[in-house]
Amino acid sequence: MRTTRRSTTVVALAATALVLAACTSPEADGPAASPSESQGGEASTTAKEDLGITETAEGEIFYSIGQDEWTGYNAFTADTYSTYNSAVSDRLNPGGFFYFGTDGTIYPNEEFGTAEVVSGLEGDDPLVIEYTVNDGVEWSDGNPIDYADFLFEWVSQNPAWLSPDPENPVFNHVSGTDYTQTNVPTGPQGESGDLSFTVEYAEKYPDWKLITGAYLLPAHVVAEQIGITEEELVEAIKNEDVATITRAAEFWNNWLSPTPGELPDPAIAPSGGPYQLMEGGWTAGQSITLEANPNYWGTPPATDRITIRFLAADAHLQALANGDLNVIEPQATVDTISQLEGLGDQVEVQTGQSLTWEHLDYNFNNGVFSDAEGGLAAREAFALCVPRQQIVDTLIKPVNETATVMNAREVFPFQDDYDEVVEASYDGRYDEVDIDAAKAKLEEAGVTAPVTVRIGYSAPNPRRTEEVALIKASCDQAGFDIQDVGSADFFSNALPNGDYEVALYAWAGSGQIASGQNIYSTNYPQNYGGYSNPAVDEAWSTLAASLDPEVHLEQTKIIEKELWDTLYGIPLFAHPGVVAHTTDVQNVRFTATQNGALWNAEQWQLAE
Secondary structure, three states, rough: OOOOOOOOOOOEOOOOOEEEOOOOOOOOOOOOOOHHHHHOOOOOOOOOOOOOOOOOOEEEEEEEEEEEOOOOOOOOOOOOOHHHHHHOOOOOOOOOOOOEOOOOEEEOOOEEEEEEEEEOOOOOOOOOEEEOOOOOEEEOOOOEOOHOOOOHHHHOOOOOOOOOOOOOOOOOOOOOHHHHHHHHOOEEEEOOOOOEEEEEOOOOOOOOHHOOOOOOOOHHHHHEEEEEEHHHHHHHHHHHHHHHHHHHHHHOOOOOOOOOOOOOOOHHHOOOOEEEEEEEEEEOEEEEEEOOOOOOOOOOOOOEEEEEEEHHHHHHHHHHOOOOOOOEOOOOOOOHHHHHHHHHOOOEEEEEEEEEEEEEEOOOOOOOOOOOOHHHHHHHHHHHHOOOOHHHHHHHHHOOOOOOOOOOOOOOOOOOOOHHHHHHOOOOOOOOOOOHHHHHHHHHOOOOOOOOEEEEEEEOOOOHHHHHHHHHHHHHHHHEEEEOOOOOOOOHHHHHHOOOOOOEEEOOOOOOOOOHHHHOOOOOOOOOOOOOOOOHHHHHHHHOOOOOOOHHHHHHHHHHHHHOOOOOEEEEEEEEEEEEEEOOEHHHHHOOOOOOOOHHHOHHHHHH
């Protein structure tokens, strides 16, 4: 799921998806993803492999991420940045200077260009990066991808001179104002038409690889639509011409496709990636088809057409069996695996661990767990009765026998620093259910039993319904009255409005280091429960201003201990993942990251 600002990662949900900033480990050596058998053996790297593709073959491959309609060309607004929209729009995106491998490792995109550190890796010098786009890298209309695109990408994230009030940004950008106002206040330095430019960071921002080029859209189209040249747009940004940039923002904010089924004019929706929108390829409520971009500057896509079907998740398995879909990513449950196995040699199934983790978050803004009512003692009572081990044993281990209860938030159980972080931050006090201790804590909290606790989540979601049922069976014995209030509009209604006591969902990530700051720091936009802790705020500020892995590790220990000691929430488990595809499709690869199977869709090909 994706939503709101400053986010470059996702909340993982089964039915609905808003993309939210997620927290991941500072380490890049995440889980080893299962390779596709159709590749003829194990992949030699977690990066994209050179498969020797030199030309695009005729054919069409069908995929679905869910039933939600594509919402338009600009997938970077706070309203359109979703896993559903990105399934289409990411195929049109140039990709930028880096990408995530299957385990979260960040790899350079050498076909696009280079990013060289000029200074700042060591010492007190500022962090300065020189970026160079390769010759010949162009939008599908022939306009080069150059300095103007990156400068406009920067201004669309609302520098302080354009949006002095962060609460009312001119551009409705999902990243809000944090990047420009805090990390890169002066913007990329270069001249119109340049293929090389530099970016200077105000602090030694550890996630610098994931920013520049991540939100790229064609600046020349924006300029044309407001009646100026690309060069004049560059000068307007450099001269801090608020009036001109506000006009540009009005177009950018509405650079969509408001009528389902009606594709935008190709003149305002050029592709910078391996695929482009196919004329007549969007049938409202059914599907949208992408075709190979004939002017793509990189390795040509393997297959001519990718069709994204708008199909409810509960219909994916049957559609795979019928041949209506070629690739699916269902929720990894015992029933799902059993049904896939029942399809025999009709499909290939890949499973693995993912960088997505389930959690229960308290509401600090109001209700029994807020400090104004039951406070810490009430939160402790609930933590003492949540049957975390039973949840993992019943719902996760049958799918992944190595699954364990997760006792951290910024490091996963399969990563190198996990044991060290947990040892420094958590003493195991909530490992086992203790009903008597939970009752005593409720009494200490001064609340009257039974205490109503509404657990909200995005429904329907069978696994989360079972999780809530297991929690109710245990916690009702301690004096709680657990109520399942899962709803289809949980993320658009109950979560932002604080209409719950406990929220149940998952964060998903890739290789980010500092993104958790957006979740746990005081008044940050994805801190939905209203948690506030000065020690956590300070630790995140230190971590986010350092390039030193040792600093990241030490501050992570501080953050994790504070989150446990004050009970921000309760981590549960890392999600198992599954990808299934028909045997006639090659080069599908499971990935642990938020990008999903589509991460290398341009390499999918049909067997001859």
